[in-house]
Amino acid sequence: MGFLTRIWAIAWKDILAELRAREMVLSMFLFGFLVILIFNFGIEPGLREMNLVRPGVFWSAFIFAGMLGLNRSFAGEKENDCLQGLLLCPVDRAEIYVGKFLANCVFTIVMGFFVFIFFAALYNVDVLAVGFPLAVIVVLAAVGFSSVGTLFAAVSVGLKARDVLLAILLFPVMVPVILAAAKSSGVVLDGSGLGSAGLWLGLLLVYDVVFFSISVVTFEYVVEE
């Protein structure tokens, strides 16, 4: 079995479980939708500076809903000692990490896609014009979010208050991702192309590479028994 096959086997296990149960992505998406709805009550309707507010609304919904998925990522493994079984698999710890990361990434991107559809409808976004550049930003942000997120989900899984602690651990470290994603999508929503957000996309890319590498290296220490 090649490197990629093993990673895919672990990721596919999570995706298949989700396809069968269909609980996580649906609840993530509903929650994200609710966040957008709640923001709507806090913002004056017909606000002239709506363009300044829109990216913040979308990314808040994205991050909060994404947290739900990360919380489930290792909590599910803990039940029935599945994590033990996973660790006994004849694969490298780094490969387990990449598999879990991949599954989380897929869930986050799918959730982001559905949340975006509702966001676009409610906040009057021209989907055809901004759809592609925003998709690029969502993928870059989802990679950064899932890389540290998967690592910290594994850190917090053994704790009693793991849901809250994961949020407290993850949000401060996520500041550059949230900032870069909100700023670059603000540029895109204003009608400029991806090129004008080059600096922010670069930052997202650097963040993704740096934290994915650190997580791959340190994951084995987190799950070591």
Next chain:
Amino acid sequence: MSVGSSEMQTLPSNPEPDRGRPLWLDILGITTVILVLVDLFGALLWVPREVQMGDVQRIFYFHMPSAWLALGPAFTVVFICGILYLWKKELLYDRIAVASAEIGVVFTTITLVTGPLWAKPIWGAYWTWDPRLTTTLVLWFIYVAYLMVRSSFPEGHRRARLLAVVGIVGWVDVPIVFMSIRWWRTIHPTLVSAQGMDMDPSMQAMLVFSLGVFTMLYVYLMVVRVGQETVASRLGRISQQIHIR
């Protein structure tokens, strides 16, 4: 575990008898206290009053050293000890890391409290989303989370491993946070920028002295705190053995 005579022999697991506090630690402590008092006197009474800002500028002699200590040595020690722990598997590094994180959080809190106290009369606002201010706040959150994770785990190698990873990720994040906020603010310039100060030689001397005193305070607190952690873990081992018996 069976209760046998072999176990009875392992019970006094106190290899070195407790000799109380060493003399040099007392000397270090007393010196630090005296120097802190001298520092207070110097900063509040001796150093000349700043012409434009007035007395409120005196807070600078506490603000800047605590900011430097927290953002410089304190959190870097957490990072380095995290790597050293993962490499050597010595719990001593975990104790040093947590002592440094705690002291770093205290100094960051001092920074975050003294800064706004100065900023209100000078800038006209307690807070601005300046890169340095914002990064310090994010840093505070990262290391408070670090300490919360620590307090919710039982002592041991597992906790030390998890904390080492959190400490490494947090420290690497800091420059990226700083850069991202700086770009954010250069795109939307703020009214208030960090102003350069032409400082009187006596003020510079005061600042250097204050930096020295705070560094000494950090070293002293570190020694005491690491000692406490060592004693606590020894106590934990002893009480565990009593329970096993």
